[in-house]
Amino acid sequence: IGSLVRDGRENSRDRLYKKAMSVEVKPRPFAQRPKVNLVYHIWPRVGGWIWHVERLRELIPLCDGQIIIGVSTGPGADSAEAVKAELPFEQIRWIETSNIARAPNASGHRIGELQTAVPAMRMLDLTQDSVTVYAHAKGQQEHTIGSEAVNIWTGLMYESVTFRIDEAIQKLSEGYSAFGSMRTFGLRPLMPKYKWHYSGTFYTFRTQDFLQNGRMPEYQLRYGGTEAWPGDCIPAYQAYCSIGDNISIGSCYNLSSIYDRITEHSRKVSFE
Numbered sequence: 001i002g003s004l005v006r007d008g009r010e011n012s013r014d015r016l017y018k019k020a021m022s023v024e025v026k027p028r029p030f031a032q033r034p035k036v037n038l039v040y041h042i043w044p045r046v047g048g049w050i051w052h053v054e055r056l057r058e059l060i061p062l063c064d065g066q067i068i069i070g071v072s073t074g075p076g077a078d079s080a081e082a083v084k085a086e087l088p089f090e091q092i093r094w095i096e097t098s099n100i101a102r103a104p105n106a107s108g109h110r111i112g113e114l115q116t117a118v119p120a121m122r123m124l125d126l127t128q129d130s131v132t133v134y135a136h137a138k139g140q141q142e143h144t145i146g147s148e149a150v151n152i153w154t155g156l157m158y159e160s161v162t163f164r165i166d167e168a169i170q171k172l173s174e175g176y177s178a179f180g181s182m183r184t185f186g187l188r189p190l191m192p193k194y195k196w197h198y199s200g201t202f203y204t205f206r207t208q209d210f211l212q213n214g215r216m217p218e219y220q221l222r223y224g225g226t227e228a229w230p231g232d233c234i235p236a237y238q239a240y241c242s243i244g245d246n247i248s249i250g251s252c253y254n255l256s257s258i259y260d261r262i263t264e265h266s267r268k269v270s271f272e
Contacts, residue, residue, distance in 0.1 A: 012185075012186060013184075013185045013186050013246065013248070014185075014246065016185040016186065016195055016196065016236065017185050017236075017245070017246040019236075019237075020185075020196070020235070020236035020237045020239075021237075022237075023237035025174060025175030025176055025237065025238065026175045027173065027174050027175050028172075028173065028174075028175050029173045030129060030169070030172075030173050031129065033169070034065075034128070034129055034130045034131050034169060034172075034206075035064055035065035035066075035128055035130040035131075036062065036063045036064055036065050036130065036131055036132075036133065036165055036169075037063065037065035037066045037067070037068075037124060037130055037131070037132040037133065037207065038059065038060065038063040038065075038066075038067045038068070038069075038132075038133045038135075039068050039069075039070075039117065039120045039121065039124075039132060039133070039134045039135075040056065040068070040069045040070070040134070040135055040136060040137075041069075041070045041071075041072070041113040041115075041116045041117060041136040041137065041226075042069065042070070042071050042072070042083055042136070042137040043071075043072050043073075043077060043099055043137065043140050044071065044073065044077045044078040044080075044082065044083050044137070045076060045077050045078075045140040045145065046076060046077060046078055048137075048139070048140050048145050049078070049083070049137050049140065050086070052137035052138075053083070053086045053087060055158055055162075056069075056087060057087070058163070059133075059162060059163065060087070060089050060091075060092070062163075062165055063133065063165075065125075065128070065130050065131075065132075066093065066123070066124060066125060067089070067091050067092050067093065068092075068093045068094075068095065068120040068123055068124075069083075069087070069092055069093075069094055069095070070094075070095040070096075070097065070113075070115065070116020070117070070119075070120055071083050071084075071094065071095070071096050071097070071116070072096075072097045072098065072099035072100075072115050072116060073096070073097075073098065073099055074098050074099040074100075077099060080094070080096045093123065095116045095119055095120055097115045097116060099115070100115065111221060111222070111223060111225065112223050112224070112225075112226070113136055113201070113225075113226045114219055114221060114225050114226060117134070117219065117225075117226045118219055121216040122216065124207060124216070126207065126208065126211060126214070126215075126216070128207070128208075129206070129207070129208055130206075130207045130208075131165075131168060131169060131172060131204055131205065131206055131207060132204065132205055132207045133162055133165070133168075133203075133204045134201070134202070134203055134204070134205070134226070135157070135158070135161075135162050135201070135202045136201060136202075136226075138150070138153075138154040138157070138200060138201070138202075139151055139154050147253070148255060149252065149253050149254060149255045149257075149258050150252075150253065152255075152258050152259075152262065153182075153200060153252045153253075153258050153261075154200070156181070156243075156258070156261055156262060156265060157181060157182070157200050157202035158202070159265065160181040160242045160243050160244075160265050161179065161180050161181050161198075161202045161203060161204060161242060162202055162204075164179070164204075164242060165204070167179070167242070168204040171240045172204075172205075172206045175238075176206075176238055176239065176240040177205060177206050177209035177210070177234045177238040177239065178198075178203055178204070178205040178206070178209075178230050178234060178238065178239040178240065179203065179204045179205070179239075179240045179242065180198035180202060180203035180204070180230070180239065180240070180241060180242070181198065181200075181202070181241060181242045181243045181244050181261075182198055182199040182200050182241075182243070182244040182247055182252055182261070183196060183197070183198055183199070183236075183239065183241040183244065183245050183246065183247070184196065184197055184198075184199050184246075184247055184248070184249055185236065185246060186249065188249070189224070189249070190220075190224045190227055190228035190231070191220070191228065192228040192229075192230075192231025192232050193231065193232045193233075194231050194232070194234065194235045194236055195231065195236070196231045196236040196239065197227050197228055197230065197231045198227070198230060198239075198241075199227070199244075199247065199249075199251075199252050200227070200252060201226050201227040203230055205230065209238075210230075210233045210234070212233075217229075217232065217233050219232075220232065242265075242268070243261055243264045243265050243268060244261045244264065247261075
């Protein structure tokens with residue numbers, strides 16, 4: 001209760017959370033087990049990306065749909081060929097770009113993962129009632145690569161979202177459209193239409209639920225556009241959060257806070 005009240009008044013974040021939790025979704029079972037797509041982005045910063053590839057080697061065999069991996073390379077990064085050599089899976093469709101994460105696009109914003117996410121989503125087969133896993137090699141920037149909190153946070157997202165495919169399919173069949181963790185409410189800093197986002201940009205979604213006029217919706221062409229995207233597409237009540245619901249902005253960068261999320265995840269797993 002204390003977290004919901006500030007000086008006798010609910011803050012806006014908690015009001016949005018309570019509103020989302022007050023709406024029940026209706027079951028929408030899949031006709032059969034859906035195909036599982038994977039869309040993934042890598043900036044192979046020298047010395048920082050191999051552990052993500054190790055997780056991909058475990059993940060790819062679990063995905064029987066389309067597998068699309070984008071690689072952005074340039075100064076300070078290894079080559080796309082080096083990444084491909086570590087992932088010798090014939091079913092992967094590759095997108096290669098030059099990394100422009102710190103250069104402005106036409107709108108004056110940095111675009112990061114959008115370099116590969118935008119074309120990747122256009123490559124998906126939208127005729128199937130599939131699920132799509134989105135993730136990325138998080139923690140490669142100057143301010144994150146040495147952060148213990150970010151490293152733990154990233155590993156926890158793999159465990160609470162990306163490798164929870166069966167749980168995600170179950171929740172999507174129960175009526176949710178997206179499955180993720182570390183959900184934050186409010187417009188800032190990403191300005192999502194429906195005022196929520198999964199902090200860290202790991203999520204699984206029912207592909208056709210995100211379509212607008214038969215197409216994948218456009219991204220905000222700004223840094224953080226991939227993180228804001230689910231909250232631009234669907235209201236919060238349609239988004240399931242596995243752990244870390246209604247966390248405060250920036251809390252995942254805090255070591256004490258992320259250890260709380262580990263405890264939460266461990267308790268959940270112990271009950272399964």
